[in-house]
């Protein structure tokens with residue numbers, strides 16, 4: 627355990643990472659938007675178990691929030707985050723300003739394109755979100771120069787698109803995914819859970835319960851129908867989508883196709899808070 631050093635400029639970060647590289651040390655990178663919870667800390671520990679040095683970035687990226695989304699109210703808590711990271715093996719926190727990441731302004735920055743998959747599901751509900759997310763991940767990876775970058779499986783579509791970008795752009799790093807961390811009540815940990823009232827939190831449990839119902843089903847059609855019926859009838863839960871996709875392509879599995887495996891993805895709004903979750907499903911085995 628070390629107290630991580632906090633750097634805010636790209637120049638300071640470069641100096642630090644260069645000194646590690648000169649000693650032949652590998653670098654693991656955990657990009658975050660802060661408001662850290664156990665899920666983030668699991669990413670840090672996964673990185674620390676596989677690389678010599680760990681950098682955690684904390685940057686609420688304006689480019690991945692649409693008009694009317696929660697950019698302004700997104701929780702920001704650098705002091706608390708630094709405290710949480712001091713209990714982990716993180717070596718450095720990179721907490722840049724918007725100007726440091728986007729010297730010409732976020733609007734003037736050429737964005738990465740998330741392509742057709744970026745227009746589905748989250749991309750359909752949050753236009754431009756994935757282009758902005760990929761843009762910042764590419765920029766941060768360029769600044770940190772990691773050997774490995776760590777992402778949570780909870781954001782399945784994000785993870786899919788990052789893997790695709792890294793492959794397409796030939797970025798010299800390995801993308802590592804880490805299983806979703808859940809509370810004792812099975813709700814997936816998310817920084818946005820902080821927005822839920824106690825009552826909304828109880829309502830949100832319909833999401834992991836729907837995924838649990840799907841796990842007990844013997845076909846994709848049955849899983850989709852039963853999980854949808856459960857979550858759509860849950861009080862105070864407004865379902866945006868609940869689908870089963872092919873994990874290799876992220877395309878929806880058409881009804882009647884009976885895949886042996888699928889990834890169930892779900893997004894729903896409870897009060898003013900939009901949550902996502904997913905579950906790998908195996909059928910007929």
Ligand code: PAF
Nearest residue numbers: 657658659687759762781
């Ligand atoms: O998952 C997140 O917290 C963000 O989308 C990421 C990957 C840090 C990019 O801003």
